[in-house]
Amino acid sequence: MxxxxxxxxxxxxxxxxxxxxxxxxxxxxxxxxxxxxxxxxxxxxxxxxxxxxxxxxxxxxxxxxxxxxxxxxxxxxxxxxxxxxxxxxxxxxxxxxxxxxxxxxxxxxxxxxxxxxxxxxxxxxxNKKLQVAIRKVLEAIDKKIELNNRINAELEAIAETLYDYWFVQFDFPDANGKPYKISSGEMVYNPTLKRKIPEGWAAGTLEDLGEIVGGSTPSTQNSENFTSNGTPWITPYDLSNNQGNKFISRGAKDVSLKGIRDASLKRYPAGTVLLSSRAPIGYMAITRNESTTNQGFKSFIPSKGYSKEFIYYTVKDSIKAITQYASGSTFKEISGATLKTVEIVLPKAKITKAYTNRVQPIFLRQDLIEKETEQLTQLRDWLLPMLINGQITVSIPAIPLVEDA
The missing domain is CATH 3.90.220.20 (DNA methylase specificity domains)
Incomplete structure (x- = not known):
């Protein structure tokens, strides 16, 4: 030691x-x-x-x-x-x-x-050399976490920019592989949206993306409603602690089968896009596994032909419009009924499929990096008190350490 x-x-x-x-x-x-x-x-x-x-x-x-x-x-x-x-x-x-x-x-x-x-x-x-040796162990983990975060931020910028380029600026690849709008692709005025959109595209609402579902809270007075190894139950607070990540596995608590029955909870499949609908509005994540939430969410189950990748950015792009519809005296909230009226552009299916094929590898890479970062963070947080307390031994290199290395 x-x-x-x-x-x-x-x-x-x-x-x-x-x-x-x-x-x-x-x-x-x-x-x-x-x-x-x-x-x-x-x-x-x-x-x-x-x-x-x-x-x-x-x-x-x-x-x-x-x-x-x-x-x-x-x-x-x-x-x-x-x-x-x-x-x-x-x-x-x-x-x-x-x-x-x-x-x-x-x-x-x-x-x-x-x-x-x-x-x-x-x-x-x-012993200062020992201090330096200890901090180098922890520093190496922190540097890898920092590198992972930078990589994921760059991947996010690529996927988000591509979405903006295709579905906001309408410069998706045309039949000849050239940017549609810049290359004089036909734009048609849509009276519902009150603007021009690409020929063959349509007006729709967020409800067209998938099934919009809400959650609830089992009675906290009954400890049997919650368990350490049940169905993940996610709250907006869990998403606030998940900022910077795109995916989420579970929250601070799991619900038991009894809790699910008690609150009439619906279990959502992996790939559900979560959107916090109050306190605050706009936190987002994609579930890695079957999950459920409290009442602070309006979530999108991909069930209408659109991928989670397309749904994620379409909802994210609609946050400004969503918040404009929010109401409430104590805190702002968006209802499911109101959310279903938020208008969006619905591209041709082949375009959304092509986009999904382009960004799916990015999403998979981000997911793997987030998981690795989570494991590294847990390792660092476990090592930190053990090293500081001397419960884990760190050897001092035989060669002199450069203190500011």
């Missing part, structure tokens, strides 16, 4: 409150402004010459942000003013770990008062 001994956090680092910088006096520049929520803008001046570690200072210990260069720590955050000779990235991982490891007799991390934090007992590894 790595040599670990409890020490005051204040013996390892010194935390300091950031500096006030109202948006009205900011001048856009090369230096990021780091607040409790991360990068919140830029400025032409800096307060700290990084590397830096920043966290929120309200409530409980917030998310950690690592900064490579010069930056301005905002007064809503705390930043590490002095690393006291410790590796900055190792300190970032140590602070990220607080709250997951038992560092004191207190049951939870105290409120973010820097004086209280300085008194917190934390597991300390004083």
């Amino acid at each position: 790595n040599r670990v001994s409890p020490k005051r956090l204040g013996d390892l680092i010194n935390l300091k409150r950031g500096y006030d910088l109202p948006e009205r006096i900011r001048v856009a520049g090369p230096y990021p402004v780091i607040s409790s929520a991360g990068v919140s803008g830029s400025h032409n001046e800096y307060k700290v010459d990084g590397q830096g570690v920043v966290t929120g200072r309200y409530g409980t210990l917030g998310g950690m942000y690592f900064v490579e260069g010069k930056y301005w720590p905002h007064n809503t955050a705390l930043y590490v003013q002095n690393f006291k000779g410790n590796d900055p990235k190792y300190v970032y991982y140590l602070l990220s770990c607080l709250g997951r490891i038992r560092t004191s007799t207190k049951s939870a991390v105290p409120g973010v008062n820097r004086n209280e934090l300085h008194e917190m007992a934390v597991p300390a590894i004083e």
Whole structure:
């Protein structure tokens, strides 16, 4: 095991409150402004010459942000003013770990008062070469996760741009493989949509894409309605935690057969396109397996000849129109009946099929990458406290480590 001994956090680092910088006096520049929520803008001046570690200072210990260069720590955050000779990235991982490891007799991390934090007992590894070796293990996983996210963002841009090119600008390939509208393809005025669309296309509504279904919530008073290994039951909150991903396997809870009967839940097949219809409107995901949802969704089961790939982007392209129909005094919501009236253009079947054939490999690649990223994240989150606590041994390379590598 790595040599670990409890020490005051204040013996390892010194935390300091950031500096006030109202948006009205900011001048856009090369230096990021780091607040409790991360990068919140830029400025032409800096307060700290990084590397830096920043966290929120309200409530409980917030998310950690690592900064490579010069930056301005905002007064809503705390930043590490002095690393006291410790590796900055190792300190970032140590602070990220607080709250997951038992560092004191207190049951939870105290409120973010820097004086209280300085008194917190934390597991300390004083050998800097060992600190660097530990952070390199975690850093390698984080870099792979970051690479995966960049790849998926680029794949998303390709698929979305192709949808816009074909179905918004109407420049899908014509019979000669040339862009339809640019190549003077015939455009016909549609009185329902009140605009011109390609010849042979039609006006329709979102209901034409597939069966639109809603969900419900089993009684939470009966614990038998929920189980750890049942049918995935997804809520808008689950989708809020899934932002940046296109697919979802399950939410925080599964429902049992009893729960399904209790709430008259309908189970949706894999490939159903989920759309949150309230609190907030517009979160989307595609189910990987049979699932169900609470009442915060209006979901699309592909049952009318359109693929999940085409449905996904058509619904996404309609979000602005959907939100315009939303109503409600407490919070805005879109009803199933209203959703069925949102008008869309219905292309010829051969065009949507050709589009699906083009983007299906992209969707499959994105799904695989998301699954890998999820596994890597779980591995990192498992390793993090084990490494920080010294429960997993990391050997120090025989050759000297370059500390800023």
